[in-house]
Amino acid sequence: MLAPLAAALLLAAAPRAPGFVAVVDPGHGGDQEGALSPLGDKEKDVALEIARRVAARLRAIGGKVVLTRTGDIAVPLANRAAIANALRADLFVSVHLNSMPSAEARRHLAGVETYFLSADATDASATAVAARENADRLAGEPVLDPADPVAAILQDLEDQDALAGSSRLAYAVHEKLVGALGAEDRGVKQAPFYVLAGARMPAVLLEVGFISHDGEAARLRTPAYQERIAAAVAEGVAAWRNATRRASR
Ligand SMILES: [Zn+2]
Incomplete structure (x- = not known):
């Protein structure tokens, strides 16, 4: 048996997982309700419930986590990444629910999509x-540079390290989400999201399911399914952090 001092020294020398700072962003809020489900659920409410669970799961793996909103309030899109920048966060995760406009598409389309920033979208x-x-912003939010709303996005894309980090984070989280939910894998994609523009750290936007789809909307409102989403996001973040640490060694 080890003497107490030797045991304490061994413990101190053991590699401890360094902490990390995450900003979790529940989409929409206040008068920006986001998409609506056939059951009457609002995206802003379901996104907040899921984001709270994601925050708890990230805290459980050692993260310091800040939510961009903890209640039903409107937060300008530009302020959300700014919060993460001010905290020098290691990652930014925006939580949303997908929706289809036409009745036909609403019937059929379900599944998970994960996004990171690009000036050009992957597809239509x-x-x-x-x-x-982005519609929240067009609905009366202050635009920082009205002459060129894409400027911030293009500027951000010059930060190749953040972009590569965002890509790796997106794939890591997406893989866990699809695996845990058994939902349709609609892929990792890129698009010009205002909420991701300006984030100075790996930043992703999750469309964790289609709130416009009868079956998926019914699952998305249950605590059990929300917990599966949250656990998968935390697993993805953990996998991404491990891979990042290995790469930087
Ligand atoms: Zn949304």
Whole structure:
């Protein structure tokens, strides 16, 4: 048996996982309600419930976590990444629920999409998602540079390290989400999201399911399914952190 001092020294020398700072962003809020489910649920409310659970799971793996909103209030899109920058966060995760405009598409489309920033969208569907999520800003938010709203995005894309980090974070979280939920894998995509523009750290936007789809909307409102989402996000973040640490050794 080891003497107490030797045991204490061994303990002190053992590699401890360094902490990390995460900002979790529940989409929409206040008069910006986001998408609506056939059951009457609002995206802003379900996103907040899921984001709270994500925050708890990240805290459980050693993260210091700040939510961009903890209640039903409107937070300008530009302020959300700014909060993460001010905290020098290690990652930024925006939580949303997807939606389809037409009745036909609402019936069929379900599944998980994970996004990171790009000036050009991956495809027409990604363009539509970004347009919907950016709509809050068009609905009266102050625009920092009205002459060129894409300027911040292009500027951000010059930060290649953050972009590569965002890509790795997106794939790590997406893989865990799809695996844990058994939901359709609609892929990791890129699009010009205002909420991600300006984030000076790996930043992703999760469309964790389609609130416009009968079956998925019913699952998304249950605490059990929300917990599965939250656990998967935390697993993805943990996997991303491990891979990042290995790469930087
Ligand atoms: Zn949204």
